[in-house]
Amino acid sequence: MGQTVVDVNDLSRSFGGKTALESVSFRATAGQIYGLVGANGAGKTTLLKHLLGLLRATSGAVRVFGLDPVRDPVGVLSRVGYLSEERELPEWMRIDELLRYTQAFHPTWDASYAGELLETFALDPAKKVKELSKGMRAQAGLLVAVAHRPELLILDEPSSGLDAVVRRDILDAIVRTVADDGRTVIFSSHLLDEVERMSDHVTLMHQGRVTLSGPLDEVRRGYQRSRVRFAEPFEQPPVLDAALAMEGGGRAWSVVHTGSLERFHHSVLALGGVVVESRDATLEEIFLAHAGRSRQQVEAA
Amino acid sequence: MKLRSPIVAMLWETWRVTRVEAAWKLACGIVGGLVVLALHATFAPADNAKRYEDIMDMGAAMAMTVLVLPHLIGWPSMAKLIGGRPGFPLYLHYTRAVRTAVIVGLPMAYLTAVSSAIYLGSALLLRVTSGYAFPLLPVAAWIAALTVIGVAATWSTRNRSIQVVTMVYATAIAWFISVERLTAVEIPDTFDWPPRLWSTLFDWPLTDYAWIALIGLASFGVTAAMVARQRRGDELAASALAVVTRTPGGWVGLWDCLVGLFPLPCPTLSATRAQVWLDLKSNGFPVLTIGVTLAIVIRLMTAVSGPLDAAFLEATIRADPSCLNRDCITLVPIVPVLLAVLSLLIVLALAGNAFRIRRRQGRTYVSAFEATQAYSTAQLAVLKLLVKSACVLAALITIGASLWISLPLLGEAAFIQLWNVRPDSLRSVIKDAVAALTGYEQLALVVVLAVGVVIWVAAFAVLGALRTRYSRRVNIAALLLLLYGLVLGLLALAGQRGIGPEIPLGAIFRATSWVAASAIVLATGYLLWRGFAEQLLTLGHACGAVLVSAAFGAAWLTMLRAAGVSLAGMPTTNYVWMLSPALLPLMASVLSPWSLSRVRHT
Numbered sequence: 001m002g003q004t005v006v007d008v009n010d011l012s013r014s015f016g017g018k019t020a021l022e023s024v025s026f027r028a029t030a031g032q033i034y035g036l037v038g039a040n041g042a043g044k045t046t047l048l049k050h051l052l053g054l055l056r057a058t059s060g061a062v063r064v065f066g067l068d069p070v071r072d073p074v075g076v077l078s079r080v081g082y083l084s085e086e087r088e089l090p091e092w093m094r095i096d097e098l099l100r101y102t103q104a105f106h107p108t109w110d111a112s113y114a115g116e117l118l119e120t121f122a123l124d125p126a127k128k129v130k131e132l133s134k135g136m137r138a139q140a141g142l143l144v145a146v147a148h149r150p151e152l153l154i155l156d157e158p159s160s161g162l163d164a165v166v167r168r169d170i171l172d173a174i175v176r177t178v179a180d181d182g183r184t185v186i187f188s189s190h191l192l193d194e195v196e197r198m199s200d201h202v203t204l205m206h207q208g209r210v211t212l213s214g215p216l217d218e219v220r221r222g223y224q225r226s227r228v229r230f231a232e233p234f235e236q237p238p239v240l241d242a243a244l245a246m247e248g249g250g251r252a253w254s255v256v257h258t259g260s261l262e263r264f265h266h267s268v269l270a271l272g273g274v275v276v277e278s279r280d281a282t283l284e285e286i287f288l289a290h291a292g293r294s295r296q297q298v299e300a301a
Numbered sequence: 302m303k304l305r306s307p308i309v310a311m312l313w314e315t316w317r318v319t320r321v322e323a324a325w326k327l328a329c330g331i332v333g334g335l336v337v338l339a340l341h342a343t344f345a346p347a348d349n350a351k352r353y354e355d356i357m358d359m360g361a362a363m364a365m366t367v368l369v370l371p372h373l374i375g376w377p378s379m380a381k382l383i384g385g386r387p388g389f390p391l392y393l394h395y396t397r398a399v400r401t402a403v404i405v406g407l408p409m410a411y412l413t414a415v416s417s418a419i420y421l422g423s424a425l426l427l428r429v430t431s432g433y434a435f436p437l438l439p440v441a442a443w444i445a446a447l448t449v450i451g452v453a454a455t456w457s458t459r460n461r462s463i464q465v466v467t468m469v470y471a472t473a474i475a476w477f478i479s480v481e482r483l484t485a486v487e488i489p490d491t492f493d494w495p496p497r498l499w500s501t502l503f504d505w506p507l508t509d510y511a512w513i514a515l516i517g518l519a520s521f522g523v524t525a526a527m528v529a530r531q532r533r534g535d536e537l538a539a540s541a542l543a544v545v546t547r548t549p550g551g552w553v554g555l556w557d558c559l560v561g562l563f564p565l566p567c568p569t570l571s572a573t574r575a576q577v578w579l580d581l582k583s584n585g586f587p588v589l590t591i592g593v594t595l596a597i598v599i600r601l602m603t604a605v606s607g608p609l610d611a612a613f614l615e616a617t618i619r620a621d622p623s624c625l626n627r628d629c630i631t632l633v634p635i636v637p638v639l640l641a642v643l644s645l646l647i648v649l650a651l652a653g654n655a656f657r658i659r660r661r662q663g664r665t666y667v668s669a670f671e672a673t674q675a676y677s678t679a680q681l682a683v684l685k686l687l688v689k690s691a692c693v694l695a696a697l698i699t700i701g702a703s704l705w706i707s708l709p710l711l712g713e714a715a716f717i718q719l720w721n722v723r724p725d726s727l728r729s730v731i732k733d734a735v736a737a738l739t740g741y742e743q744l745a746l747v748v749v750l751a752v753g754v755v756i757w758v759a760a761f762a763v764l765g766a767l768r769t770r771y772s773r774r775v776n777i778a779a780l781l782l783l784l785y786g787l788v789l790g791l792l793a794l795a796g797q798r799g800i801g802p803e804i805p806l807g808a809i810f811r812a813t814s815w816v817a818a819s820a821i822v823l824a825t826g827y828l829l830w831r832g833f834a835e836q837l838l839t840l841g842h843a844c845g846a847v848l849v850s851a852a853f854g855a856a857w858l859t860m861l862r863a864a865g866v867s868l869a870g871m872p873t874t875n876y877v878w879m880l881s882p883a884l885l886p887l888m889a890s891v892l893s894p895w896s897l898s899r900v901r902h903t
Contacts, residue, residue, distance in 0.1 A: 053901075054669060070835075071837075073675065073677065073901075076675075077673055077674065078675035082673050084673075088668055088669050088670050089670050090583065090670060092560045097567050100567040100569050100575070101567045102674075104568065104569045105572045105575065105674050105676065106675070130557075
């Protein structure tokens with residue numbers, strides 16, 4: 001187990017009367033890549049902003065490198081690289097000025113790495129930020145976030161605005177390099193294939209709560225998707241042990257479920273059915289099952 | 302809330318964006334007007350009926366001016382939707398299936414109607430409370446015309462120069478028409494438009510209303526046509542971020558131009574130097590450049606004022622030879638002085654937003670890019686305030702210096718005839734006053750002025766930060782203060798007119814000054830404690846703040862003594878009131894980091 005880099009404990013935050021985060025706990029260790037998944041408004045950006053000290057917790061505690069990011073912004077931010085969702089950069093600055101300005105705050109700035117990325121992204125140092133396209137702006141933001149080789153890299157929707165090539169080849173490579181060096185990456189995304197491809201750990205957020213969190217392999221192993229056929233048709237989804245979500249109708253149903261397969265088989269048999277096929281569920285299926293379940297709970301309440 | 306049609310939705314949106322500003326305009330007009338009337342009632346001599354009436358007439362005229370003034374600044378809350386830039390602010394409607402004429406016409410009509418309604422409401426209230434017949438419809442109609450022109454000038458074009466020229470031209474025409482009409486008949490021993498003549502003076506001919514209707518139609522037509530152009534192929538319209546992204550050759554905004562004017566390389570040796578560079582480039586140098594430009598303009602205007610004065614005078618005499626017998630003058634030599642005063646006000650107004658709080662689509666926030674740089678909040682606040690203050694101070698000094706060297710070159714006749722003073726003698730008065738001070742007093746004067754500018758900049762910055770973080774609470778607090786002023790004004794007026802029981806206004810004012818002084822002390826103490834509790838302030842920062850405050854306090858006392866104010870034997874209330882400014886630097890030093898912390902870590 002690596003050193004704890006981020007420790008969020010029972011964090012809650014509300015904006016006016018609206019709860020954005022409710023009793024969220026999250027832990028990240030060095031050398032791992034953490035993917036935050038959730039629909040829009042799930043609370044991913046709010047959680048990341050707490051890690052940067054941009055938001056104060058209503059209750060609970062946030063520690064990054066053992067420090068409170070609100071009380072000790074210098075101690076935390078000097079070791080963190082951040083790419084915001086809005087790609088907010090000073091419009092009037094030229095790219096070279098942006099690099100020099102950011103460099104001044106980070107003694108660990110790696111000029112050769114910055115030059116290498118500048119070349120990879122084909123960014124013109126003389127161009128002003130306001131003259132950049134959305135994608136180029138994302139690339140410039142990514143460059144200044146990683147060029148000082150931060151111990152913790154926080155990326156909020158990093159793929160947004162990047163074309164497929166940059167996303168697949170460059171972003172993945174950067175993130176993997178950072179993690180291989182023993183540093184930590186936390187990124188949020190609503191692109192589940194991206195999270196599945198890049199992360200070692202996945203945390204699923206829904207309506208301000210963490211509904212699922214763990215190493216990606218463990219998470220995927222813990223969920224199966226099975227096709228089930230019953231002797232008699234069902235008008236409503238049948239009640240099956242450990243089932244999270246069901247699709248289909250009549251005799252044929254598709255089920256995302258947890259727990260052992262044997263137990264699930266027994267449960268299906270008890271209702272006069274058989275399991276036709278079973279496989280590990282994809283992250284998307286797990287996400288949809290959890291999101292759908294929460295929605296049902298909300299509607300029932 | 303269910304909005305049944307696009308028209309209702311658009312009206313609702315315009316109301317939502319402008320409601321706070323409308324409330325402020327209404328409150329400022331009413332409270333300002335009542336305070337002006339109350340002050341005149343307080344200071345007018347009750348034993349001299351003629352003099353009393355003259356002073357109250359003057360007060361009523363000034364109150365009416367106060368009612369009109371808020372409408373000359375247009376509707377900044379709409380412009381804030383696109384970061385204060387010119388252009389159509391409700392560009393998000395471009396993607397709705399609504400005709401451009403409706404998109405433009407609805408908010409335009411709404412703003413015009415609200416401007417007039419605000420004036421009418423304020424004037425009616427002042428009519429009832431003061432007994433003066435404040436003109437209603439005629440002034441409301443001209444306010445509508447000015448509003449519609451202002452809106453048209455702001456929305457029709459993205460070119461700041463065209464916008465400014467149009468507004469200056471419209472205001473100047475309105476000014477000349479007002480002066481011509483209100484001063485048409487010279488009234489001996491008083492000003493030319495006393496309230497007793499208002500019903501006659503403000504009885505506009507019907508042609509005025511026809512002109513106003515024509516202005517409204519023309520403004521609407523021009524705006525609709527120009528906004529339709531913006532809607533068809535506008536870059537801003539296409540950008541959901543509302544960022545003006547012009548090609549390098551195009552118009553990029555005055556402020557953006559000024560930011561790019563100084564190609565200084567960013568230092569990389571330390572974070573402090575890099576931050577100073579950022580604040581100088583983006584916040585300090587533009588103010589300084591504007592100040593220096595205005596100083597140059599003042600000097601150039603002075604240089605041409607002599608020949609221009611002679612030419613205008615000659616033309617006046619040719620047109621009216623009898624004016625020679627009346628020592629006729631032109632106002633040309635006064636223009637550089639007026640411009641200098643205006644320039645000082647402009648620079649002081651530009652001293653705001655030292656924390657670089659941004660506005661977009663009604664949202665105010667600090668840039669996440671700056672907020673996530675590894676720099677302590679207290680240091681950041683101090684650094685931003687010092688950089689901005691230094692540039693503001695430099696701009697003020699430049700303008701002052703320009704006026705100083707210009708004064709001897711200005712024609713004297715106008716100054717003597719209007720104010721019975723020679724421009725050069727003003728310099729002598731200031732020179733003598735400064736020379737009469739000892740070295741220590743001169744140093745104290747410099748400290749008071751310099752720290753005064755920093756406090757001014759800090760006050761703006763803190764207010765901006767607090768409005769960003771606690772906008773509703775700040776608005777409520779400010780409105781309560783205005784309400785308090787309104788009640789005091791009404792009480793003073795009631796007392797003057799003999800209505801109701803006698804109110805001990807003196808005691809209320811004394812209590813107010815005690816409450817204000819106590820609030821400063823308590824707030825400073827509380828914020829100091831919070832600053833340490835949140836690890837926002839360090840011992841070094843607190844010591845620095847105390848040192849600066851002590852230096853300012855000593856300088857302030859020295860200046861009071863130099864001005865002949867003796868604190869010995871002064872009533873305690875006055876004593877506290879005179880010394881309370883000495884607390885301001887300490888309060889600014891703890892309030893600034895605290896307020897920046899509130900917007901950096903929301």
